[in-house]
Ligand SMILES: Nc1ncnc2c1ncn2[C@@H]1O[C@H](COP(=O)(O)OP(=O)(O)O)[C@@H](O)[C@H]1O
Ligand SMILES: Nc1ncnc2c1ncn2[C@@H]1O[C@H](COP(=O)(O)OP(=O)(O)O)[C@@H](O)[C@H]1O
Ligand code: SF4
Ligand SMILES: [Mg+2]
């Protein structure tokens with residue numbers, strides 16, 4: 001299989017300068033030696049605590065941040081050595097959406113203007129076809145033509161994210177980097193946007209690099225998951241595998257800490273102590289060892305390399321093939337919640353029939 | 358039966374002036390028992406924070422206005438208390454924790470000084486004894502090397518550590534009630550789990566009642582004895598935690614629970630609630646959820662449904678409750 005996107009050894013270390021001479025006194029090791037591949041039409045999720053390097057990775061893929069080292073190939077084309085002009089052309093294929101689209105939408109531009117820019121720039125529309133193209137991409141994102149004349153501040157958070165997605169989608173890219181796209185949204189709206197992203201993927205075959213700190217959202221949307229800790233990937237696996245049999249102690253702690261909306265499930269045990277250390281001076285050996293519940297002497301001095309165990313890549317000296325698997329429970333149709341949802345869905349269907357008739 | 362520690366009765370808080378006055382909190386009632394944890398859950402803009410600020414009488418007036426109801430804390434109505442008595446309660450018998458400790462901790466004082474100051478206001482400890490007590494409190498909230506950290510400024514700490522200091526400050530004077538407004542929302546799940554565990558441990562030891570405000574149903578399920586679901590300034594459902602999750606009744610509660618993706622349950626597609634929360638200045642005659650509710654009929658759109666009991670301790674504000682008649 002030839003991947004859509006192939007990343008090898010991606011590294012970004014930010015120099016830290018001090019004093020009037022602005023001398024470099026150290027480096028924030030935001031991303032170190034990150035490798036992964038994304039196939040057409042799939043979703044690779046990147047998860048981890050804040051500061052672990054997710055956004056830096058996402059931005060480096062589009063060279064919105066210049067990588068310090070490494071290779072990024074999109075459909076075989078090496079991006080890190082492209083001229084600025086060629087790189088701009090490449091962005092027709094690669095787009096990005098952010099947590100707060102408001103921050104990246106010009107408040108003085110109507111939605112029509114926001115969408116026209118990439119459409120004309122990349123020659124996807126001509127002045128003659130512009131109107132139709134704008135309407136088309138709005139429709140794909142669940143917005144109506146009358147939204148085109150509105151300004152970003154006139155939209156709710158969820159609708160604004162739809163505008164952000166519409167802008168990213170306008171040039172029909174093959175890959176969209178989604179950096180915490182639903183983290184600022186209320187759950188009812190989050191569900192709408194997650195469904196929209198999934199629908200668009202099914203319809204258009206677009207691939208996502210989906211950055212999130214929310215493992216429940218990731219389980220729902222991802223084909224594969226990469227877990228980052230202090231700038232490095234510590235585990236990567238198909239989503240079903242990662243959640244059924246997490247092999248890295250850090251992945252296990254993240255999964256255990258996610259709160260479950262089910263009082264019968266009991267309270268999550270804080271399985272990890274303390275905070276993640278600073279990316280200025282990651283601990284020697286395994287960077288996770290100061291917080292790891294099972295660390296041994298070797299972990300303090302020798303850095304574990306990523307190695308394959310079944311379909312999983314994991315960087316832990318002690319990782320072994322899983323002996324038991326936590327399979328997700330199927331959605332039970334006979335809970336009161338499920339029954340009531342069915343009542344609501346039936347009522348909604350009746351209403352839609354009523355208005356259609 | 359003992360009177361509850363806190364009882365909020367038909368509270369109404371308004372904002373705005375003249376013809377643009379709108380209620381952010383509209384007829385909210387609930388009670389918190391001594392030593393219990395009550396959760397208030399709902400999406401943003403539902404009036405959770407205004408409710409918690411009102412209980413501490415910290416709503417800024419103007420633009421806000423306490424427009425009706427009572428807040429009884431240990432029998433006395435806080436809305437009628439002189440400001441000096443309120444000041445003694447805040448940080449004394451009522452502790453508080455907010456989402457972003459950076460805005461509630463004073464950046465120009467060390468963590469220790471802030472705790473010492475609060476101890477001196479509410480007790481007659483000597484400076485020396487207050488500092489020792491501050492270190493003890495920082496140890497209690499498991500801040501690493503508390504004797505050193507006591508002299509740190511807030512910006513020298515991580516987000517999780519600042520929230521620990523905030524909790525130490527809130528607990529300094531053995532409060533009867535701890536009000537925590539989204540105390541873990543800005544934190545990573547790993548740190549969130551640590552902080553929630555800490556709060557529960559401290560409650561077991563001190564018997565403090567907790568009013569926990571959150572938008573996260575998972576946090577509610579794991580920490581609360583009882584839950585109030587708020588929607589657009591009103592209480593739409595209230596029940597003991599097991600009853601709320603085992604037998605959700607209000608279409609909003611059902612929609613909310615189904616919209617949350619689960620880490621332990623497989624689903625092809627998330628259920629959604631169409632539309633979004635109406636702004637509080639939008640005048641609505643009937644149920645505020647009607648515009649988004651599949652069950653809404655003419656009565657729903659014209660008459661606000663009262664909060665009625667459908668089982669002991671389980672109240673729902675919906676004309677169609679119980680939805681399928683099969684209250685489990
Ligand atoms: N422009 C920058 N200059 C210096 N350090 C940075 C910069 N951007 C990010 N960092 C640091 O790099 C690390 C990774 O940050 P980021 O990629 O934003 O993490 P995440 O998105 O996972 O929260 C953090 O320690 C952060 O402080
Ligand atoms: N100082 C204020 N002035 C005007 N409106 C306010 C003020 N504070 C809160 N509100 C309004 O009151 C409503 C409830 O807000 P809030 O209690 O903060 O919601 P929540 O905490 O549930 O997200 C919101 O619509 C908000 O805009
Ligand atoms: S390598 Fe060692 S310290 Fe790192 S996760 Fe594995 S057991 Fe823990
Ligand atoms: Mg980020």
Ligand SMILES: [Mg+2]
Nearest residue numbers: 405406407539
């Ligand atoms: Mg709030």
